[in-house]
Amino acid sequence: MLAIYVNIPTDEALLYRQVCYKLYNISLCNSINEIKTNKTYIYENMEDIIQKYASIYVMYFNFIYSIPSIFIAIICGIWSDKYSHKIPMIFASIGCILSTIVNLFVSIIKYNLSLEILFLSNLFLSLFGSTSTMFSIIYNYISHITTIENRTQRIAIIESCLMFGSTIGLILSGILIDLTNFQYCFLFIIFIHFINIIYIIFYVKEVIHPNENIKLYKNFYEILFFCNDIKDSCRVLFKQREVNQRRYLLLALFGLLCSITPYGYSNNDPPNYQQHVSAAQAGANAIKGVNSKRTYEIGGIADVLYIATGSTVDWAYDDLKIPYSYTIELPPSRTESSVGFVLPPDQAPGVCHETYVGMKAFLVEVKKGVTGASTG
Template identity: 75%
Template sequence: MIRLNENKQFPSKSNISYLKSISIEPVVFLYMLAIYINIPTDEALLYRQVCYKLYNISLCNSINKNQTNISEIIIQKYASIYVMYYNVVYTIPSIFISIIYGTWSNKYSHKIPMILVNIGCILSTIVNLFISIFKSNLSIEIFFLSNLIFSLFGSTSTMFSIIYSYLTYITTIENRRESIAIIESCLMFGSTIGSILSGILLDLTNFQLNFLFIIFIHFINIIYILIYVKEVLPMKENIFLWKNFTKTLFIWNDIKDSFKILFRKRKFHQRKYLLLTLAALLCSILTSIGESSIVYLYLKKYPLSFSQSLYGIFRGLKSFALSIGLLLILPILRYLFNINDMTCTILGTLSKCAIDFLYAISYSKTTIFMIPLFGMLSSYVVVGIRSYISKICNSNEEGKIFSIISSFESIDALIGSILFNILYSYTINIYPNFIFFLACFLHFLTLPIFM
């Protein structure tokens, strides 16, 4: 059980005023805008390519939302397994890249890793662009190349480990939680607009225009980072250390030191609290990632039979509700009840349980569209835990601790994707709702840790 000593005073870790350093928020928005246009587009493209692999093009084009024959079930099973393999290729390299980027950015530069992540997204999207053009003439396994490139340049979790590390340099302990909430809100607004646009663009245009638009957004983000994002490390130190750039590729001692941080002795039993909160965060992420990896298939399947536009609108509403929860509800709760980090995580966990329960009992679109309302507080888990961990760690540890968390999140995402996709492929004929009852139960298991 975790109890934060509310009377404990933590020293400020940065003299840089957050209000004078607002520069990272547009990076988050643009990145998430592109990613959330890309995710549904990739899912739809993968679903199409699986159908082309199993059947001919004319049959795949004839499958409509009311069809419930064996073809749909077979496509769903194969697509679920391919999603699992897809995530394996994506996750394994990103585990090591997250650690390298995290420790490297803590010493040298935050801007360069941010740019590299966006470059990786552009190259990955170009591969998918070619897949969409050549249709059935290319093997479906080429999707693995797309994800491999994405992960080798840094995954989404890598990007946010760098962003949160950067945030610790431009904020103080006193405004850290609010700053994280603003970042999460930019994330949610970007994902809201991206999700809605993805379905509309696909229904009105085609895969090629979607992918070109994604490339354009990442390109704009790179330009913004180069021009407007300021480095927070001393310039003289940067110039000196850049001379030894090649040495940064071999930082095994830094990696080893990063893992040691987790088990370093701390005052007030904070090592135990750190490990407990990390375990709870990983359980929550495992469940959330596993669930999200099969939601597209679940909603596309009869009787829900979501179209691409409807799926995009649903994802957009979820993200918008999360933004409202962070921008409006969280400040109100803090003002009226002065809630601490652990209370945030409890509220977030209960909200996640509600989401999974609604998925599990839903047989109509009306019930599904209640999920954004009940899931409005679900992002409080990440906000509360990240804020709590940043208060435990020293300033010279934060880059490393967030890179370790990012790597654990990647491993977690891999396990969650494998577990949930295998279970879904085996239960789709019997009881596809089972996967969401399992997710609800796993989220509920973390509640005692925060009390």
């Protein structure tokens, strides 16, 4: 994150300079930064024009950077699960280095360069996956090497490092530009990425056993062009659901209420209210089978609680046309005023288990209703 966030403001400053060189006299552009106070109208007007012109390029840069990297991140994510986590991490860092080298070249040449050459910088970032790939692989890797007990702690450490690195990077970029020049900034960024690659190679342990890697790498062509895996990853986004049905389920604290069904804004029941109640009752019975002390209330929002507008359950049911829309409010119950929204930690495992059992029974009943409606 340090290198990335040093790079972002530096790239923008380089773009503004190159735009100015394209629109105005070089000496006039250099004098803008020298005049810190009492800027005349002409300089202020120049800066406005430069920013407007640069914003157009930023829009195109973001498009080139974002769209391909989405698909690259998906592909690398699948690849890392089967073959290696380290290689995609290195792959993304190499893309950052190549992108920075292009910017370094532009900063050295300065004049008589087309602005479009900066598209190449963003293209390198995008084709190598950039931060999208790096983040997805990091969290994927963490999920493999941690246990349920320490996973949250490790993710919190990563998030803290990301925030710390981004903050220091943004501060450091301004200091480096003021005290040195673009070349030193970009060389510093390249250096940090090289350190990152060295760390990945020598200190990051591969999850997949080396013997498995050696065996899999024999068929390199099949590994590199795993079309079926790519199709599967894209198919998830557009998969046709069974009988074209969707379910909307909101788990909330607190209340001990099972199946708060549409509608919340009136006492009228939805057309398929009985199906809602039937599925909810199946879930409530399954929970009670696990914990005899747990009794859930069932009914519409307005009946069980009060008339309430703006419910996401109503929105999912009416606007999204999702026929099975529910809210399940988990323990503690509304009568446990001393506990409130905070479930005691020692009760959490039991609530998770019983909720899981209840949701399985609930979904089985919903599936029966969907299947029956399609065949009826």
